[in-house]
Amino acid sequence: MTYTLPANIADRPITIVGGGTLGRRIALMLSLQGAEVRVFDTSLAVARSAVEYVATQRHRAVNELGGSQAVRLAAQDNLTTALRDAWLVVEAVPEKLGLKQALFADLDHLAAPDAVLASNSSSFAASEFIGGVSHPERVLNMHFYMPPAVRSVELMSSGHTDPRIIDLLMAELPKYALTPHVVRKESTGFIFNRIWAAIKRESLLVVAEGVAEPKDVDALFADVFKSEITPFRFMDEVGLDVVLDIENHYCEVAGVENKSAPMLQEYIDNGWLGVKSGRGFYNDYS
Incomplete structure (x- = not known):
């Protein structure tokens, strides 16, 4: 089956998997355009804490960086519900290879067929955890630092990533006050x-x-x-x-x-x- 880029992305949710330090900051940035942002964590308390962080910090971020004052946030501990119709899924779970391998197999199965599946991992290349993924062409690394203070994002192909996804994210991420950079060759640690x-x-x-x-x-x-x-x-x-x-x-x-x-x-x-x-x-x- 040929991969089709996600359509109607302005009207579709974004899902962050992992509500920890970086997950909640990523959620904050990706909420700036007013899209529904869902934070999934196996601990509902952590997911709710992440959503509360976004809600309390968002007004300042919008004032400084621009964006919509409208906010739609949801905390989830059910992965199927969290992924429903999302056009972009960003993984921000601990740096454990086995955990990422299992998670991306689940994401590939449960997410919408056109959803972009991105890993925030800073030390594992996506090629290391796509063994259980049927459609690796939609998987890539999208590495954030510590937004909103640091807004650079590195995009790195898994070696199988559809190049159109890189192009799409290069065009979309600046709308969220983010500055994307392409990693030209797979590299442990990126740039x-x-x-x-x-x-x-x-x-x-x-x-x-x-x-x-x-x-x-x-x-x-x-x-x-x-x-x-x-x-x-x-x-x-x-x-x-x-x-x-x-x-x-x-x-x-x-x-x-x-x-x-x-x-x-x-x-x-x-x-x-x-x-x-x-x-x-x-x-x-x-």
Whole structure:
């Protein structure tokens, strides 16, 4: 069967699968045009919390970025209901390959035949989790950073993605105040994250080896690069559990040992996950 691009997208919902830190921020951006946005999570409480976040933050985002004041949000813990007639589905679940493989097989079966199935994964290429997908031509990576503050989005083909989907998203995403960039060749970490991974890895190592404290690394980084974003503050925002998953995957692909894993695991075992738990490398989050 030949894949047909989604039609009447202005009148159809968008579904975000995963209501965590990034899922809710993606939902916020994709709500700017007033389309119905559904947030699915296996925990209805998490989905409702994500919808509440969008509802409370949306007015400011519309004022700053433009868009419709109308808002239609729904929290779902039933995947079939959440996917019904959606033209775009964005996966934002934890960086676990088996989880993504199972989920995309379900999405392929349950979503509308013309729905675009996008993964927000920053460390797994879509080619790694389309084994159970009957129509891989509609699957791709659509990687967000930390919107609405960072609005760049990377689009990367699975190697089977219909090129018209890339063209469609390049045209549609700017309507949501997003700036899309095409990753020209499959790459673990895509564009920016390959560069960031090197900075992050060395930052973790100089602390794990006792060369510096996180605050020293951040202070130097801020001074030299005149940047408000610094390595350890940023890792605290992402979540140290997520950082560990990503680092483990990068090291596995490269065939090297993750030497910072014991330090990260100690933080995680203590419940110090970063901003979301109130403490990470820093303990001044209220």
